[in-house]
Amino acid sequence: MNAHSDAVAAVAPDDGIAPGELLMDVRNVSLRFGGVKAITDISFDVRKGEIRAIIGPNGAGKTSMLNVINGFYTPQEGTITFRGKQRRAMKPHHAVRQGIARTFQNVALFKGMSTLDNIMAGRSVLMKRNLFWQMLWHGPALQEEIAHRRVVEEIIDFLEIQHIRRTPVGKLPYGLQKRVELGRALAMEPSLLLLDEPMAGMNLEEKEDMSRFIIEVNRQRGTTIALIEHDMGVVMDLSDRVVVLDYGKKIADGPPEAVKSNQQVIDAYLGVAH
Amino acid sequence: MSVAASAGLLDTFPKYLLLNAQRFADRPAMRHKDYGIWQSWSWAEQFDEIRALALGLQGMGLGHGDRIAVVGANRPRMYWTFAAAQSLGAIPVPVYADAVAEEMAYVMADAGVHLAVVQDQEQVDKIASFAEQCPDLRALIYDEPRGLQDYDRARLHDFADVQARGRALLAADAARGRRWEQGIREASGDDISGMLYTSGTTGRSKGVMLKASSAVAAASDTVAFDRLTDTDSVLAYLPLAWVGDHYLNYAQGYVSGFCMNCPESADTVAQDLREIAPTFYFAPPRVFESLLTSVTIRMEDAGWFKRKLFSHFIGVAKKHGEALLEGRPVPLGGRISYRLGEFFIYGPLKNVLGLSGIRVAYTAGEAIGQDLFSFFRSLGINLKQLYGQTEAFLYVTCQKDGAVRADTVGPAAPNTDIRISDAGEVQFRSPGQFAGYYGQPEKTAEALTEDGYVKTGDAGFFESDGQLRIIDRAKDVGKLESGALFAPKYIENTLKFFPNIKEAVAYGDGRGFVGVFLNIDLQAVGNWAERNNIAYASYQELAGHPEVYKIVAGHVDETNRRLSREPMMAGAQIKRFLILHKELDADDGELTRTMKVRRSFVAERYKTLIDALYDGSPEKYVETEMTYEDGRKGSVRATVRIMDVKTYEPAQAAGFKEAAE
Numbered sequence: 001m002n003a004h005s006d007a008v009a010a011v012a013p014d015d016g017i018a019p020g021e022l023l024m025d026v027r028n029v030s031l032r033f034g035g036v037k038a039i040t041d042i043s044f045d046v047r048k049g050e051i052r053a054i055i056g057p058n059g060a061g062k063t064s065m066l067n068v069i070n071g072f073y074t075p076q077e078g079t080i081t082f083r084g085k086q087r088r089a090m091k092p093h094h095a096v097r098q099g100i101a102r103t104f105q106n107v108a109l110f111k112g113m114s115t116l117d118n119i120m121a122g123r124s125v126l127m128k129r130n131l132f133w134q135m136l137w138h139g140p141a142l143q144e145e146i147a148h149r150r151v152v153e154e155i156i157d158f159l160e161i162q163h164i165r166r167t168p169v170g171k172l173p174y175g176l177q178k179r180v181e182l183g184r185a186l187a188m189e190p191s192l193l194l195l196d197e198p199m200a201g202m203n204l205e206e207k208e209d210m211s212r213f214i215i216e217v218n219r220q221r222g223t224t225i226a227l228i229e230h231d232m233g234v235v236m237d238l239s240d241r242v243v244v245l246d247y248g249k250k251i252a253d254g255p256p257e258a259v260k261s262n263q264q265v266i267d268a269y270l271g272v273a274h
Numbered sequence: 275m276s277v278a279a280s281a282g283l284l285d286t287f288p289k290y291l292l293l294n295a296q297r298f299a300d301r302p303a304m305r306h307k308d309y310g311i312w313q314s315w316s317w318a319e320q321f322d323e324i325r326a327l328a329l330g331l332q333g334m335g336l337g338h339g340d341r342i343a344v345v346g347a348n349r350p351r352m353y354w355t356f357a358a359a360q361s362l363g364a365i366p367v368p369v370y371a372d373a374v375a376e377e378m379a380y381v382m383a384d385a386g387v388h389l390a391v392v393q394d395q396e397q398v399d400k401i402a403s404f405a406e407q408c409p410d411l412r413a414l415i416y417d418e419p420r421g422l423q424d425y426d427r428a429r430l431h432d433f434a435d436v437q438a439r440g441r442a443l444l445a446a447d448a449a450r451g452r453r454w455e456q457g458i459r460e461a462s463g464d465d466i467s468g469m470l471y472t473s474g475t476t477g478r479s480k481g482v483m484l485k486a487s488s489a490v491a492a493a494s495d496t497v498a499f500d501r502l503t504d505t506d507s508v509l510a511y512l513p514l515a516w517v518g519d520h521y522l523n524y525a526q527g528y529v530s531g532f533c534m535n536c537p538e539s540a541d542t543v544a545q546d547l548r549e550i551a552p553t554f555y556f557a558p559p560r561v562f563e564s565l566l567t568s569v570t571i572r573m574e575d576a577g578w579f580k581r582k583l584f585s586h587f588i589g590v591a592k593k594h595g596e597a598l599l600e601g602r603p604v605p606l607g608g609r610i611s612y613r614l615g616e617f618f619i620y621g622p623l624k625n626v627l628g629l630s631g632i633r634v635a636y637t638a639g640e641a642i643g644q645d646l647f648s649f650f651r652s653l654g655i656n657l658k659q660l661y662g663q664t665e666a667f668l669y670v671t672c673q674k675d676g677a678v679r680a681d682t683v684g685p686a687a688p689n690t691d692i693r694i695s696d697a698g699e700v701q702f703r704s705p706g707q708f709a710g711y712y713g714q715p716e717k718t719a720e721a722l723t724e725d726g727y728v729k730t731g732d733a734g735f736f737e738s739d740g741q742l743r744i745i746d747r748a749k750d751v752g753k754l755e756s757g758a759l760f761a762p763k764y765i766e767n768t769l770k771f772f773p774n775i776k777e778a779v780a781y782g783d784g785r786g787f788v789g790v791f792l793n794i795d796l797q798a799v800g801n802w803a804e805r806n807n808i809a810y811a812s813y814q815e816l817a818g819h820p821e822v823y824k825i826v827a828g829h830v831d832e833t834n835r836r837l838s839r840e841p842m843m844a845g846a847q848i849k850r851f852l853i854l855h856k857e858l859d860a861d862d863g864e865l866t867r868t869m870k871v872r873r874s875f876v877a878e879r880y881k882t883l884i885d886a887l888y889d890g891s892p893e894k895y896v897e898t899e900m901t902y903e904d905g906r907k908g909s910v911r912a913t914v915r916i917m918d919v920k921t922y923e924p925a926q927a928a929g930f931k932e933a934a935e
Contacts, residue, residue, distance in 0.1 A: 157309060163542045220423070
């Protein structure tokens with residue numbers, strides 16, 4: 001299987017960080033919208049090769065945190081160091097260039113385009129030929145497209161979505177759309193993959209499939225994953241370490257077993273008055 | 275390579291491999307869609323792959339008489355394993371890939387397999403769960419490495435590594451390859467070429483042993499019968515362990531040299547079929563049924579002009595299509611209309627369905643409705659029926675081009691001898707006839723008559739034109755209290771010809787009247803519900819809807835009307851029916867893996883409903899356990915309504931005339 005990917009593998013960002021070492025460090029980050037504090041003084045880190053979960057009740061600031069990480073929001077305070085470089089205000093497409101890809105809580109695909117085209121879109125950031133060559137669709141640009149298509153076909157095979165290759169994603173059931181979205185994120189060959197509630201609205205079988213894909217992405221491709229998820233069972237099974245947020249503040253951080261028995265976490269989830 | 279010297283007697287499939295690698299060296303033997311592209315192997319390349327695998331397997335100790343299980347989807351590597359094993363005198367045992375662990379354990383333990391070639395992690399896990407039941411099982415070879423990185427390697431091998439080992443052995447010692455070829459040439463046609471397990475419609479499945487020379491003889495006969503050549507192609511999408519797939523695709527493929535195409539995945543079969551447009555095609559009636567249902571539904575959604583055009587030309591096809599197909603005279607006007615229809619409707623339709631290349635198509639396994647059968651034939655598709663059994667290595671009867679009927683299964687296949695016993699049972703002797711059930715000589719003796727005919731267990735009779743007509747399983751044919759003949763399958767099939775009814779189970783033997791359980795077809799009825807603004811959340815809710823009951827009652831009524839016209843069946847009309855609250859499922863043991871209803875099992879499982887059918891109650895509350903694909907269990911609860919229907923006076927006179935025709 002891997003014989004196919006040689007041609008394009010070099011495009012993938014090689015960050016030169018050994019598994020288990022620091023990939024991203026979030027320090028004292030605060031985010032405010034006017035007077036509303038979405039995130040207050042949060043610090044945590046993500047190590048290479050792990051599955052890191054960010055959990056918390058509704059409105060705890062999980063998605064805001066993800067938006068800060070991928071550059072959609074710029075925090076008023078604090079620093080984010082990714083792959084050894086501290087970064088300033090930046091745009092999401094800069095985050096993509098740095099090797100951060102994400103999926104969304106509410107699927108954000110190009111509904112009228114096929115599964116194949118949606119995932120190919122994920123490759124565009126890695127395409128080197130300029131618009132002129134791509135429009136000419138000849139010579140080097142064509143060669144490049146073929147190489148990228150191979151990678152995309154591997155992803156399609158990996159996610160077992162061959163049967164919907166040519167189907168417009170708008171026509172697909174929700175569970176499959178989520179899978180296509182994961183495919184598009186994978187196509188960017190990210191060093192850090194952010195998943196915003198990858199299992200929201202899925203039935204048990206779909207959840208199991210998705211869990212399997214997440215584990216395989218992590219194991220086979222060595223992709224570091226940070227995910228937000230409501231389903232506690234899933235989070236505890238999948239992740240190596242868990243950060244718990246409540247009302248924009250970090251209340252716990254550690255391995256799933258430790259977090260599970262933390263009184264503050266239990267209170268937050270059971271809704272004890274603050 | 276000395277393949278040229280293989281002109282000996284062709285009585286094994288590996289001998290054909292040697293021959294084909296020479297005579298069809300550059301012709302495609304195998305295609306598989308992978309990463310969205312059709313990859314292909316010529317016969318010479320296929321020969322090379324099989325040789326590498328065989329030498330690798332030999333290196334792992336596989337030898338003459340050893341059994342090797344093959345568990346997976348239709349993939350080139352699975353088919354190569356058949357030939358590689360046969361080339362070593364080993365016996366391939368294909369196993370249903372979707373079988374649950376318990377069923378698979380039974381088959382693999384019964385066959386005493388030494389090696390297993392499996393497709394993926396799912397199968398590896400399944401086999402690991404019952405490994406202690408198969409003490410002879412030395413190693414597993416897997417096709418897809420995905421998910422298996424962290425597994426213990428001691429008994430687990432990558433298919434590619436086994437082939438690489440074979441190639442290395444060959445490179446180190448070229449004589450090894452020659453010895454392998456020599457072994458093939460010297461092999462005896464008396465060797466067992468494979469073991470296929472029966473689906474177990476009637477109890478535990480049995481290993482049907484097939485002798486190489488018989489298997490080749492049977493395949494040669496039907497290849498000649500349908501004039502199959504190396505220019506033909508098939509799509510291999512049927513379960514690997516089913517006799518139909520092994521025979522139609524593997525056996526016929528080796529004898530004729532045609533190209534076998536493996537789909538990308540089970541979900542893409544329809545698209546792959548369209549891309550390949552095979553010339554030889556087999557599908558059970560239910561596939562044709564669902565094709566017709568989907569066409570009908572799509573046409574109902576089309577604009578008025580297209581609908582008009584469609585119904586007009588389908589009318590033309592109905593009138594002239596079958597006559598043209600069979601070369602009967604058709605007036606010029608009819609020919610012209612049909613040509614236009616071919617251009618506007620039939621051609622594009624066949625193209626969409628992937629049926630445009632068909633030269634010969636077969637259906638079997640269940641009865642097929644006259645309308646359904648005629649629909650496809652009128653489009654110019656040469657669809658025929660055959661009747662077969664695992665014990666015959668498929669063919670017992672098959673219809674000739676031009677002599678095709680929907681209600682019969684054709685005259686005896688080439689070189690096959692059929693007779694009807696005094697008790698009405700169909701018995702046969704055929705070239706492909708099995709060599710016995712593995713390890714069960716007493717069962718083998720039970721299956722044969724003293725003079726060597728195989729008892730099919732089916733009741734049937736010959737029509738005046740020499741075509742065989744099957745009524746039912748002989749042991750299922752019973753009598754009502756009134757003494758009227760009760761053939762449950764016949765009633766069920768008549769019901770299932772209605773697109774809205776997916777499954778039917780009839781009861782009545784030794785009882786006062788006939789009662790039936792029904793499953794509605796979720797696709798057909800669901801579409802109707804959508805059209806009529808009827809909301810439903812599940813199969814259960816739709817099945818219990820009063821409007822649905824009304825429609826189905828109409829179908830049952832029409833069934834009774836049809837039964838009343840058949841003198842043999844008129845006495846057993848349906849008095850009461852109910853629509854089951856869950857779909858019958860092979861995972862719950864209600865259907866066999868080949869999707870046949872296990873009537874007595876269903877009766878036991880839904881005993882409360884049977885009682886309710888016969889005690890006259892209008893509805894009944896039931897709770898039923900169901901099994902998910904991964905083995906976990908849940909339960910469904912429902913109150914099932916039972917409905918009465920009226921019966922008709924038997925139409926005596928007309929019936930007898932019809933029977934005498």
